[in-house]
Amino acid sequence: MRIVLSSTSGVPIYEQIKAQIRAAILSGEVAEGQALPSLRQLARDLKVSLISITRSYNDLAAEGLIVNVQGRGSFVLPLDVDRVRGQLMEKARSSMTDAITAARTARVDRAALHTVLDQLWDQQ
Amino acid sequence: MRIVLSSTSGVPIYEQIKAQIRAAILSGEVAEGQALPSLRQLARDLKVSLISITRSYNDLAAEGLIVNVQGRGSFVLPLDVDRVRGQLMEKARSSMTDAITAARTARVDRAALHTVLDQLWDQQ
Amino acid sequence: MRIVLSSTSGVPIYEQIKAQIRAAILSGEVAEGQALPSLRQLARDLKVSLISITRSYNDLAAEGLIVNVQGRGSFVLPLDVDRVRGQLMEKARSSMTDAITAARTARVDRAALHTVLDQLWDQQ
Amino acid sequence: MRIVLSSTSGVPIYEQIKAQIRAAILSGEVAEGQALPSLRQLARDLKVSLISITRSYNDLAAEGLIVNVQGRGSFVLPLDVDRVRGQLMEKARSSMTDAITAARTARVDRAALHTVLDQLWDQQ
DNA sequence: GTGGTCTAGACCACT
DNA sequence: GTGGTCTAGACCACA
Numbered sequence: 001m002r003i004v005l006s007s008t009s010g011v012p013i014y015e016q017i018k019a020q021i022r023a024a025i026l027s028g029e030v031a032e033g034q035a036l037p038s039l040r041q042l043a044r045d046l047k048v049s050l051i052s053i054t055r056s057y058n059d060l061a062a063e064g065l066i067v068n069v070q071g072r073g074s075f076v077l078p079l080d081v082d083r084v085r086g087q088l089m090e091k092a093r094s095s096m097t098d099a100i101t102a103a104r105t106a107r108v109d110r111a112a113l114h115t116v117l118d119q120l121w122d123q124q
Numbered sequence: 125m126r127i128v129l130s131s132t133s134g135v136p137i138y139e140q141i142k143a144q145i146r147a148a149i150l151s152g153e154v155a156e157g158q159a160l161p162s163l164r165q166l167a168r169d170l171k172v173s174l175i176s177i178t179r180s181y182n183d184l185a186a187e188g189l190i191v192n193v194q195g196r197g198s199f200v201l202p203l204d205v206d207r208v209r210g211q212l213m214e215k216a217r218s219s220m221t222d223a224i225t226a227a228r229t230a231r232v233d234r235a236a237l238h239t240v241l242d243q244l245w246d247q248q
Numbered sequence: 249m250r251i252v253l254s255s256t257s258g259v260p261i262y263e264q265i266k267a268q269i270r271a272a273i274l275s276g277e278v279a280e281g282q283a284l285p286s287l288r289q290l291a292r293d294l295k296v297s298l299i300s301i302t303r304s305y306n307d308l309a310a311e312g313l314i315v316n317v318q319g320r321g322s323f324v325l326p327l328d329v330d331r332v333r334g335q336l337m338e339k340a341r342s343s344m345t346d347a348i349t350a351a352r353t354a355r356v357d358r359a360a361l362h363t364v365l366d367q368l369w370d371q372q
Numbered sequence: 373m374r375i376v377l378s379s380t381s382g383v384p385i386y387e388q389i390k391a392q393i394r395a396a397i398l399s400g401e402v403a404e405g406q407a408l409p410s411l412r413q414l415a416r417d418l419k420v421s422l423i424s425i426t427r428s429y430n431d432l433a434a435e436g437l438i439v440n441v442q443g444r445g446s447f448v449l450p451l452d453v454d455r456v457r458g459q460l461m462e463k464a465r466s467s468m469t470d471a472i473t474a475a476r477t478a479r480v481d482r483a484a485l486h487t488v489l490d491q492l493w494d495q496q
Numbered sequence: 497g498t499g500g501t502c503t504a505g506a507c508c509a510c511t
Numbered sequence: 512g513t514g515g516t517c518t519a520g521a522c523c524a525c526a
Contacts, residue, residue: 088230092223099219106212195525297526336478340471347467354460442514443510
């Protein structure tokens with residue numbers, strides 16, 4: 001799992017970390033039961049404050065994706081696939097709503113926005 | 125032009141105001157040359173600090189949408205339609221990219237996302 | 249004497265009026281002893297508040313260019329050419345200083361700025 | 373970087389700060405990636421309200437010269453030299469136009485204005 | 497009346 | 512600690 005951070009994007013560090021760990025878990029790149037890097041290890045690797053990593057792991061634990069065990073480390077939990085996908089789709093719908101609002105303000109029609117979706121989808 | 129603010133959305137007040145005035149100008153609801161409500165008037169109406177309104181108007185002036193004339197008021201400028209639409213589509217593409225990222229993480233395919241787009245489009 | 253105003257330039261109305269009357273006097277377009285338009289007349293013609301015209305005429309009187317006579321009107325005084333030119337050159341030097349500061353910050357050399365001067369001079 | 377403010381010049385504090393930071397960045401005095409003084413630190417040092425510093429930094433961020441990172445500080449971005457020089461030369465031309473207008477009103481010829489330019493250039 | 501600027505102080509989110 | 516936002520109130524310049 002490689003984590004890449006941007007300090008100028010405006011997105012909080014801990015959100016960037018969360019998103020990338022979450023994606024790695026969902027993709028199966030890190031499997032159920034597997035240990036994540038320790039807080040301090042990851043803080044060193046990413047050259048980031050320990051507090052930001054802590055926040056990321058805590059949030060992921062609150063989401064039910066991982067569990068933090070005192071003195072042992074942090075581990076990937078069995079996936080509740082439906083719940084996680086539900087959360088992600090919620091976010092997708094929210095972003096999509098923003099995109100639609102902007103497009104309508106710009107007087108762009110539905111078909112054009114579908115085209116934009118396809119273009120961006122292919123780029124990723 | 126009706127402006128509705130949400131204090132729980134997390135979006136800064138001045139951004140909410142900017143977005144709604146911008147939309148009103150682009151939709152032609154307030155026409156070129158027309159005066160906007162005065163800073164103090166709008167602050168009173170929205171029960172919001174003067175500084176938030178000032179920030180909104182200043183930002184819109186920096187965007188080239190309005191002009192603030194000391195002693196007279198704030199006025200809608202002629203639209204540079206292409207430029208404004210370019211900015212909006214830039215924002216739409218950015219939000220769409222977020223939506224795609226979330227959808228892909230959720231292992232949702234392209235067709236499903238198109239369906240989401242259509243649903244949300246019809247809701248607005 | 250034709251006076252043209254811009255309400256969006258950021259320059260105060262009364263300054264625009266002052267500058268144009270001053271130029272008309274210095275150019276001899278309105279001669280010594282001649283009457284200027286009345287305050288109210290000019291306010292009507294320019295579709296401008298009386299207060300702005302009053303401010304302009306008062307300032308010009310303070311500069312010694314005109315005299316306002318109760319109940320009679322406003323009249324061009326004999327020119328103290330040297331003093332007026334001194335004031336104008338003071339302003340020219342001040343603007344030139346601004347131009348030089350910007351040019352130096354932009355790492356533009358002296359010769360290039362002379363060229364700019366020539367270009368703009370020919371345009372006017 | 374030393375910042376000197378004048379409270380009698382009529383130029384807004386935040387504009388004075390902007391201009392001096394901009395000049396320091398363009399001159400290379402503060403290099404790409406370097407941190408600027410924190411908002412509060414600079415406000416204390418200059419004995420100025422936090423809001424004035426905030427406005428300065430925000431405007432410089434909007435110009436693309438710096439980036440403000442929540443929780444970390446404000447940092448100098450890589451320069452888009454051409455764009456910045458374009459903005460500065462625009463300003464230089466505008467001031468030069470003012471100088472020319474004043475000079476012509478004073479019936480001063482082109483050669484004399486070139487001389488003024490040289491004198492002022494050498495003084496700076 | 498209008499917009500422009502500034503102060504002093506507060507709370508929030510992030511590192 | 513950092514920047515981001517907001518309030519309440521003030522004074523100035525302009526029309």
